[in-house]
Amino acid sequence: MTQVTQRPPFAEGSPAGTFQAAGLVRRRTVQAGVLEVPILEAGSGPLVLCLHGFPDHAASWAGLLDRLAQEGYWAVAPAQRGYWPGGAAPDGSYRASATGQDVLALIEALGRRQADLIGHDLGARAAYAAANLDATRVRKLVGMAVPYGPQLRNAWVADGDQQRRSWYMFFFQTAMAQAAVELNDFALIDRLWREWSPGYELPETERAALxxxxxxxGVVAETLGYYRQLFTPPADEETRALEARAGGAISVPSLYLHGADDNCMSVGLSAGMEAVFKSGFQRVAVPGAGHFLHLEQPTTVADHILGFLNS
Incomplete structure (x- = not known):
């Protein structure tokens, strides 16, 4: 079911490259559904998938992959659809249901019946959707930085503070968005990291790899698709029905982590999430962390995750 590529799917200068040199993190591609998905992996044991968001990539999970591997897990971080040349959405969809189906396809391609899911930002959205589409394939779920439930969509309509924080989502609907993202060596991406995680500076080698x-x-054009499809319902009935399934109440044990200083998504938006989790739910606000909490407070975040997975 798997296919190894000779061309590294991630940058040599990335954190993944550093860990790979030490023999801890490996790189290959996996045929999952119709996509040949680049993955980073470490360890062996129960499968844990780590799902990245925007503006990020799988390599930022390298530290957590190493920690999970040391604790006896097979930790895998795939690239999300659209994040590599040739990885454009085959059906044109960047909706939650499509990325959730990608997660389920990868679990199957890796030869496992079930996996734990850890998702950050849009990766959290994919994890939530996968758990709803087939709860039998998800043992435990960890979401980070993007809450689940109606409160986020309500905030986009009625909460001026969150509307300010989410300005980039609205800007990405415009025709000039791609040129703006790419301008001056991705200066807008640097700005988002600074604003979302105040006080945290992404190391230069990792910034260059991102x-x-x-x-x-093709990557920027495709990744903007996640946002350009965010506020409009699908045109066809089949996709609308799938999106409805992907957005229901979650029936697997779940942990939610949010940086207390997150300047992208207000930590207050996670209040009340327990109403849509039916099999146990824990919520933790991580002090001293912004949006990229797994990089800002890696030990604390990993401790919370492992405590939950091992319980």
């Missing part, structure tokens, strides 16, 4: 991912042909 920009290399975004600079690959």
């Amino acid at each position: 920009k290399e991912t975004l600079r690959a042909p």
Whole structure:
């Protein structure tokens, strides 16, 4: 079911490259459904998938992959659809249901019946959707930085503070968005990282690796699709029904982590999430962390995750 590529799908200068040199993190591609998905992996044991968001890539999980591997897990971080040349959505969809189906296809392609899911930002959205589409394939779920439930959509309509924080989503609907993202060596991406995680500076080698991912042909145009499909319902009935399934109450044990200083998504938006989780739910606000909490407070975040997965 798997196919190894000779061309590294992630930048050599990325955190993944560093860990790979030490033999801890490996790189290959996996045929999952109709996509050949680049993955990073470490360890062996129960499967844990780590799902990245925007503006990010799978390599930022390298530290957590190492920690999970040391604790006896098979930790895998795939690239999300659209994040590599040739990885454009085959059906044109960047909706939650499509990325959730990608997660389920990868679990199957890796030869496992079930996996734990850890999702950050849009990766959290994919994890929520996968758990709803087939709860039998998800043992435990960890969401980070993007809450689940109606409160976020309500905030986009009625909460001026969150509307300010989410300005980039509205800007990405415009025709000039791609040129603006790419301008001056992705200066807008640097700005988002600074604003969303105040006080945190992404190391230069990791910043360069992220920009290399975004600079690959077609990637920025595809990743904008996640936002350009965010506020409009699907045109066809089949996709509308699938989206409805992907957005129901979640029936697997779940942990939610949110940086207390997140300047992208207000930590207050996670209040009340327990109403849509039916099999146990824990919520933790991580002090001293903004939006990219798994990088800002890696030990604390990993401790919370492992405590939950091992319980």
